[in-house]
Amino acid sequence: MYRRYFILAAYFLLGSWVHAQVSEDQKQQARDLVAIANEAYFKLKVIIVANEQYAAAAELDPENVEANFMAGLTFLETNNKSLSTKYLLRVYEIDPEYRFDILYMIGNGFQYGLEFEKAIEYYDMYLEKLERYPNKGGGDIADADAVVRKISECENGIRFVNNPQNYVIENVGGYVNSEWDDFAPVLNANEDMMVFTTRRQDGNLNPDVFDDLLYFEDIFISTKSNGEWSYAQNIGETVNSPFHDSNLALSADGTQLFIYKSDNGGDIYVSELDGNGAWQTPAPLNNNINSSFSENSVSLSPDGNTLFFSSDRPNSVGQLDIFYSQRNSKGEWGVARSVGESINTPFDEDGPFIDYDGKxxxxxxxxxxxxxxxxxxxxxxxxxxxxxxxxxxxGYPMNTPDNDVYFVSTPDGQRGYYASAREGGLGFTDIYHIHLAEINLEGKDLEVSNEKPESAEINNVAVVEDPGPEPEPGPVRPILKPVRLLVRVIDGESGDLVNANISLRAPNNSFVPVEKRDNGVFEMSMMPEAAANYKLSVEKRGYMFNNQNILVPAAAETPNTIRQTVTINPVRSGSKVILRNVYFNFGSAYLKPESKEELQQVKRMLEENPTYFAELSGHTDNIGDPSVNKQLSLKRAQAVVNWLIQNGISEGRLFAEGYGEERPIASNDDEKDGRELNRRVEFKLLKLKTE
Structure with missing residues (x-):
């Protein structure tokens, strides 16, 4: 117990913030922002806008307890839950009794940030507080059982994160994902049709928003050709309505689509694809499946005779359990039965998917x-x-402390798709493609091979099949050596090496594993078949991000090492970065889908620095009419601003400028090292709001 309080005291002594003198004017500005945020949060239910205002108020006046508490609370309701701890720790330092469960909330923030040891410390402190107040009631209390469960989750998290699975998780890209919620992917066996649910604006049948000020759920479809997903389209008015519609499952042959409708507490419907490629009006499943309670996600067995689904009907072990039903001789769904307590727990189970092996x-x-x-x-x-x-x-990193749901596999068992809220995504929740072949689960290899064994045992006698004649030796293939990339990250002001978050994305959108070699020094290894551009991203809280495109040569018989020094500059008024991965169609201001990854970085930086304004400026080369170039550069800058506004950044913090060819950073006499560099969009932080 004394050790825990010593750790807490040391944490505040070493890590607490240092207050500058806060003027009365700043305090009033903070109170005004809190009032605006309260309106947005409690009346309009616009959590992201409210969160931004609360965080800005807390930066203006770090001793405003309400601003800090509400900033922390609203961060816990966003995808950036780990950012809550900064504000909740302030609350606890200023007034430890401001809210009874403040220690529990701090533990939540650390848990979401994968800082499990710290989370356990605060959960333990909260349990001790519960023991001191055994009769405490009210809405600001988490019971001991819930806290013990959280501690168990953190202990599991330590084990999983320390033993990550060796697989590749890839965002399926901007032709499927949007800046809004995209989730519940389902695919046919050929893996060339994907149906999913989205809350995007573009293509939505209802131009208005729901009570939470997000667009209604609609079902979209994308098809794959030559290895690429097409731009997702609304599946149509026959399936979708002007209100919430979501898909649940797709049959292996892609001709039956199961969907969810909110009728009768939540029921399952099925739509058939006719011979002309048109989806028919959805029809409800029978009363053995649908009830007066809620029926949610669904999966159909490969032979089409068993249906798995989740429901909160009364005979559930927990609030939401998984059930199954089998077709009878008449082709009708029989009585639903629980899959049993080996799967169902007193907690919620959802998102069943029965694999193509049927078991x-x-x-x-x-x-x-x-x-x-x-x-x-x-x-x-x-x-x-x-x-x-x-x-x-x-395991990790497929699973995180946040929600990871709606996983579906492919027939070969080597890949899968699921929805997750992850840093670097294009929107709130994105759809991801995961390679499963390398997974090792708690010491057990995931079995994906369909090859026959080399031997079989019959009546305890080993029988080895005749392998036949040995094949003729083929030509000796050269042994290729991987290309190594060594990256040094330095502070642009001090020149010191800096530890940062590094990612390297290959041309197929997969991430290359990164190994930390020393303080601020990182190594990556790859085996490209041909020379290709890789996207390097360097981020660190308190610094401007830096993205670079690196040409990596093909793997060869001789080793090849690329050395790259990346400079990141501290966040200051006037700091700027070139957005190297924001793309437009030729001659237009239409943002290409592949731009959204870098735009998410801009959004994240503005969320982490709520007291700064930002200028987005467009620049061109000197080819063409100067007035046309200037107009186009402004439109492109405004397109970036519009994207940020649509994704929750306050309009009052953003400015668009178009400079055309007025501010070149290289000579326009050359294309590759000149005009190409001059065609750009820049992101610059402007002076503090309090100045």
């Missing part, structure tokens, strides 16, 4: 050995014992 069930659960929110698990059915195996958590 492996993937699902999401808030129970079992999770690390927070919904985690994705797998369980295998044993037909002899008629039981499901102990569910296995698919």
């Amino acid at each position: 492996t069930l993937y699902f999401s659960s808030k129970g079992h050995n999770g690390m927070g929110g919904y985690d994705i698990y797998k369980s295998v059915y044993d037909s002899l014992s008629e039981t499901w195996s102990e569910p296995v958590n698919l």
Whole structure:
């Protein structure tokens, strides 16, 4: 106990913020911002806008307890939950009794930020507080059972994060994902049709917004050709309505689409694809599936005879459980039965997906050995014992302390798709493609091979098949050596090496593993078949990000090492970066989908620095009419500003400028090293609001 309080005291002594003198005018500005934010949060339910205002108020007056508490609370309601701790720690230092469960909330923030040891410290402190106030009631209390569960999640998280799975998670890209919520992907067996649910504005059948000021859920569809997903389109008015519509499952042949409608507490419908490629009017499933309670996600077995779904009907173990139903001889769905307590827990289970082998069930659960929110698990059915195996958590980084749901696999078992709220995404929740072949689950290899074994045992006698004649030796292939990339990150002012967050994205959008070699020094290794451009991204809180495109040569028989020094500058008024990965169609101001990743970085920087304004400026080369160039540069800058506004950044913090060819950074006499560099968009932070 004394050790815990010593750690807490040391944390505040070493890590607390230093207040500058706050003027009365700043305090009043902060109070005014809190009033605006309260209106946005409590009446309009615009959480992102309210969060931005609360955070700005807390920066203006760090001792404003309400501003800090509401900033922390609203961060816990966004995708940036880990940012809550900064503000909640301030509240606890200023007034430890401001809210009874403040220690529990701080623990939440640390848990979402993968700082599990710190989270456990605060959860333990909160448990001790509960013991001192055994009769405490009210809405600001989390009961001891919930806290003990959180501690267990953190202990699981430590184990999973320290033993990450070796797989690649890729965002499926801007032709499918948007800046809004995109989730619940379902695919056919050929993996060339994807249906998913989105809350985007473009293509939505309802131009208005729901009560939460987000657009209504609509079902969209994308098809794959030559390895590329097409630009997603609304599936149409026959399936979608002007209100909430979401997909649940797609049959293996892609001709049956199961959807959710809010009728009767929430029911499951099915739409058939006719011979002309048109989806028919959805029809409800029978009363063995649909009830007066809620029926949610669905999965259909490969033979089409077993349906798995989630429901909160009365005979559930928890609030939301997984059930199954089988077709009878008349082709009708029979009585629904629970999959059993080996899968269902007193917590919620959702998102079932029965694999193409007909016996492996993937699902999401808030129970079992999770690390927070919904985690994705797998369980295998044993037909002899008629039981499901102990569910296995698919581990980190697929699972996180936030919600990870709606996983679907591919027929070969080597890939999958799911929805997740992850840093670097294009929107709130994005759809991701994951390579599964390298997963090792708690010491067990994921079995993906369909090859016959080399030997079989019959009556305890090993029988080895005749391998036949040995093949003729082929030509000796050269042994290729990987290309190494060594990156040094330095502070642009001091020249010191800086630890930062590094990512390297390959041309196929997969991430290259990064190994930290020393303080501020990182190494990546790759085996490209041909020379290609890789996207390097360097970020650190308190610094401007720096993105670079690096040409990596093809792997060869001789080793090849690229050395790159990347400078990042501290956040200051006047600091700027060139947005190297924001793209427009030729001669237009239409943002290409692949721009959204870097725009998310701009958004994140503005969220982390709420007291700054920002200028987005467009620049061109000197080819063409100067007045036309200047107009186009302004339109492109405004397109970036509009994207940021649509994604929750206050309009009053953003300015668009078009400079045309007036401010070149290189000679216009050359294309590659001149005009190409001059065609750009810049992001610059302007003076503090308090100045």
